[in-house]
Amino acid sequence: MLLLKRKNFFILMTIFILFSCQSNNGSKTRSDTKQSTLVSGKLIDRSSETPTDSALYKNSELPIIDRVRDLMSYMTLEEKVGQMTQVERKFLDGDDNISKYFLGSLLSGGGSAPEKNFPRSWADMYDRFQKVALSTRLGIPIIYGVDAVHGHNNVIGATIFPHHVGLGCTNNPKMVEDVYRATAVEVAATGVDWNFAPCLAVPRDERWGRAYEGFGETPEIVKSMAAAAVFGLQTDKLNNPTSILATAKHFIGDGGTVWGTGLNKKLDQGDTQVSDQEMREIHLPGYLPALEAGVGSIMPSYSLINGTYMHMSNDLLNGLLKKELGFKGFVVSDWAALERMVGQPDYKKNIINCINAGVDMVMVPGAVPDGNQSFQNFISLLTESIKEGSISEARINDAVARILKIKFEMGLFENPFTDRSLLSKVGSKKHRSIARNAVKQSLVVLKNNGVLPISKELGQIHVAGKNADDLGNQCGGWTISWQGESGPLTKGTTIYEAIQVAVSSFTNVTYSKDGSGAKGANLGIVVVGETPYSEMMGDKESLQLDKKDLKAIENVRKAGVPVVVVMVSGRPLIIEDEVDKWDGLIAAWLPGSEGKGVTDVLFGDYNPTGRLSVSWPRNMDQIPINFGDKEYDPLFEYGFGLSY
Secondary structure: OHHHHHHHHHHHHHHHHHHHHHHHHHOOOOOOOOOOEEEOOEEEOOOOOOOOOOOHHHOOOOOHHHHHHHHHHHOOHHHHHHHOEEEEHHHOOOOOHHHHOOOOEEEEOOOOOOOOOOHHHHHHHHHHHHHHHHOOOOOOOOEEEEOOEOEOOOOOOOOOOOOHHHHHHHOOHHHHHHHHHHHHHHHHHOOOOEEOOOEOOOOOOOOOOOHHHOOOOOHHHHHHHHHHHHHHHHOOOOOOOOOOEOEEEEEOOHHHOOOOOOHHHOOOOOEEOOOHHHHHHHHOOOHHHHHHOOOOEEEEOOOEEOOEEHHHOOHHHHHHHHHHOOOOOEEEOOOOHHHOOOOOOOHHHHHHHHHHHOOOEEEOOOOHHHOOOOHHHHHHHHHHHHHOOOOOHHHHHHHHHHHHHHHHHOOOOOOOOOOHHHHHHOOOHHHHHHHHHHHHHHOEEEEEOOOOOOOOOOOEEEEEOOOOOOHHHHHOOOEOEOOOOOOOOOOOEOHHHHHHHHOOOOOEEEEEOOOOOOOOOOEEEEEEEOOOOOHHHHOOOOOEOOHHHHHHHHHHHHOOOOEEEEEEOOOOOEOOOOHHHOOEEEEEEOOOOEOHHHHHHHOOOOOOOOOOOOOEOOOHHHOOOOOOOOOOOOOEOOOOOEOO
């Protein structure tokens, strides 16, 4: 199957190269900005015509290249610009904005959901938007994007899987494929057809707030998981009912930014200062299997490489990605990226530079209430730039052709609406079972003084810690909202709840957040770590355990009770001065909604197989620390993990 897929990829690449050459050679600049397209060897312009039902692009039996070429022959400049524009749903002035501006795409940012945040409400919303898009002269469907980065995490009741850092510790690409396959089904069930995932960053500094979005600190672990994630989302055919468009992000080098060059003089959106060789050896490899798997869209990083913003890098987008690597999907910008460039205040100039560099679709997203640019202004400035010649007709045609090609491949022209037979699969037992399996494979046992696995027959177990009975903390950022939040924000099982049902009926399980109720227990399980965050909000200069966590552990120890610490976090935390006092330590990462996966390991129903995909530093002075460093002396090495 892989060889066949590779063959088809290169055939399609050849066809598009030929088409591009024909279009560029046959196009001409027109003062009225109408499209001139080569059709059957002749230049024709049908932008003033309304296509009939017999129009070639409406015939699903024809090759996609022919359908793209035919559709573009009918398109006005306004319709092309609309296809290149992606707007956040909540910034629409009304549904009619979709048809008025011929919008090609909508999205829901983190936490952007229908008033009633349930699967059917999402399906209703999507179909309503799609009907408006299809009412336009050409009837071009929209594509709708979300950040489903660990399940369909915007939707209450969806299955929440472990974040990438945990999945990396499984060292199991088939598990990653299963996770993304289940995610795709749940996303498709709500109508949504585009996922801004997988993240293929190689995080090199634990202080980065997006560290948990990467599979691990080496290119090898990211490379091993990339194709599995893409195939899980897209399968072998994008027009399958449960396939959704994948996005490899954030191209390229976002995991290598230097401390002090990012927002608030920290890491996120900073500068990756590397040689071309280092960029290709560390940050590029993960993208190669994603491209081989046919990933349909790629998102550039907010960050810079050696002082150049990725969104403006002609060398890396047009040069490396599209020409050298042969990427034939489309490039979509990150949220408001064209206006978030320090030292680049001229929005129109940024539009020109980014489109010319290879950005095909712009996530505006239209956040005027947040002090950002409106999508109407983006459309106006892009149109103006094309008319004055700052952006060529050929570049616009290339961008639109790439977008339309993917829409045809997705089968949206034939099946534009939600398949509601899939709604029952959101949060299904099958998907929660997959999530539970992913959790237990992701856990890494770091220390065991003979207390693990825990006997289910103990007389009394005391559970403590702020993360023991908090589903929100357990899920982390990008859960229901952008930053995530503490508390019972969706459906799932906390670790404490899982412990209660894992033990025998004779075992008394008690709980206190601060560990004050541990006296008389045979064992203490203290669940500590981080609370939710995402992106720049998670950049931290210090990764020490907080004082309340340390106090909870100490209270259990003072009661004379052996203690097993379960660390719920998106990255390693500094524990060198404390770990010798603990009898057991498990890194649970951000496991998601299925706490029973944690107890499967705690109580020996599963012999742990998780191995560190990141190095665990001894102290802050060691950070950044990565496998292969000349001076490498971590507390726990990359690849470390105990079994029973």
